[in-house]
Amino acid sequence: MxxxxxxxxxxxxxxxxxxxxxxxxxxxxxxxxxxxxxxxxxxxxxxxxxxxxxxxxxxxxxxxxxxxxxxxxxxxxxxxVQAEYINTLDDLFTSVRAQRHDLVNHLQTLSGFIQLGDPSAAQEYLQELLGETLFTPEVIIQGAPGLSALLYIKQGKAAADSIEFRLNISGELTDINVPPYELNRIIGNIINNAFDHVQALDVDQRLVQVDIVQNETGHCFRIANSGTLNQESRAHIFDRGFSTKEDNQHSGLGLFIVKSLVQKHNGSIVVDNSDDMVTFTVFFPRKNTTFKQVGTVLDLHK
The missing domain is CATH 1.10.287 (Helix Hairpins)
Structure with missing residues (x-):
């Protein structure tokens, strides 16, 4: 509530x-x-x-x-939150259907060039096609179909907004002790915040990177975006109603909700600003693992 x-x-x-x-x-x-x-x-x-x-x-x-x-x-x-989760899955299903339809069209076009005896046109078309952003298996996470769907949609959103979106997924999420719809709220809100932050930058500086790694004690999610965060913003970034945006169109609740959900599931979240990158690190222990056994969040960076 x-x-x-x-x-x-x-x-x-x-x-x-x-x-x-x-x-x-x-x-x-x-x-x-x-x-x-x-x-x-x-x-x-x-x-x-x-x-x-x-x-x-x-x-x-x-x-x-x-x-x-x-x-x-x-x-x-x-x-x-369950309705939001269902909408994400529905968006994924729609995107997959659209991609399959587009793929058939592309293959038919290439086939047409070859049958017409114009391989150079087929090669040029193929080069243009491969230059587009392709959304595939790198967003598939074992044990987390909901998060896979979310990252798939965010990848497409990043491409539409000229944002370089990098994904590095290592390991599975089969034993994370967080409901899928709440994990989506946490990661989705942080990614949205990163997208909003880089939108104010030049196109060649828009970078958002998501790393999902694990060790024997837990799971670590790192969402980084290019840019800087002043000391005041870092101190109040998780406060209720606080927002770094100046358009007054944001409630300032996104990261407040994120921290509340993280703490609800015995996790931790920290924000860091170094090398012109703002990085949010979220850590959750594995099931049946106490927080004292986990140690620090930084253990997963080693």
Missing amino acids: SRPRGKKVLLLSVALFAIVLVQTWWITIVLNVLPYKKLSSLPLQTMGLISYGVIVSAVIAVGFITKQMIDLAQKESQYE
């Missing part, structure tokens, strides 16, 4: 409980009025027990209502 919604639920619960207390105090103490005459004849101790019972019942009712509201809000949040 998001923090603003959680605050609203808590405030409503506190307000409801306060109303019950004030009403009880006002009737029984200030006005010294009881709604039923039979109650006024009861001993003071009995009256106190009744009042206590009413207050306890009110607290239980408020607690139950609060729990139900929190559960509903959490389910709504889960549905939202």
